[in-house]
Amino acid sequence: MSDQPSPFHPSGSDPAHVSDMVSAIMKAQIRMMDSVLRQNIEALDFMKTRFEKDRALLDELATSQDPAEAMKLVQSFWTRTMTDYADEAGKMGALSAATAEQIVEGLTAEARALAGGAPREGQEDQA
DSSP states (O other), X not given: OOSSOXXXXXXXXXXXXXXXXXHHHHHXXXXXXXXXXXXXXXXXXXHHHHHHXXXXXXXXXXXXXXXXXXXXXXXXXXXXXXHHXXXXXXXXXXXXXXXXXXXXXXXXXXXXXXXTOOOOTTOGGGO
């Protein structure tokens, strides 16, 4: 057993420190969740745009009278689709890296807070 009081035990800790610890954990969770939600929003925006483009192709094909014209439409569609997916893969890669960074930073902040090392509000730079 450690001689140091637990930061969770009311008689063995400064109430302000416990408050800072809980606040640090909440802030870390918020940063991580924000990053994940940004990634999800980007993916959903991309899918919405892709579905709209798919519907537009169907409309164009429905009004096309010439099979050669229809084949050009399909060829053009797939060329643009591949470019769109390649561009989106780059965006999602960057967002995934940012999300991973936020998760590591958040987990580090949580671990520090749980270990009793959460800095007092406004004193983060001094830690």
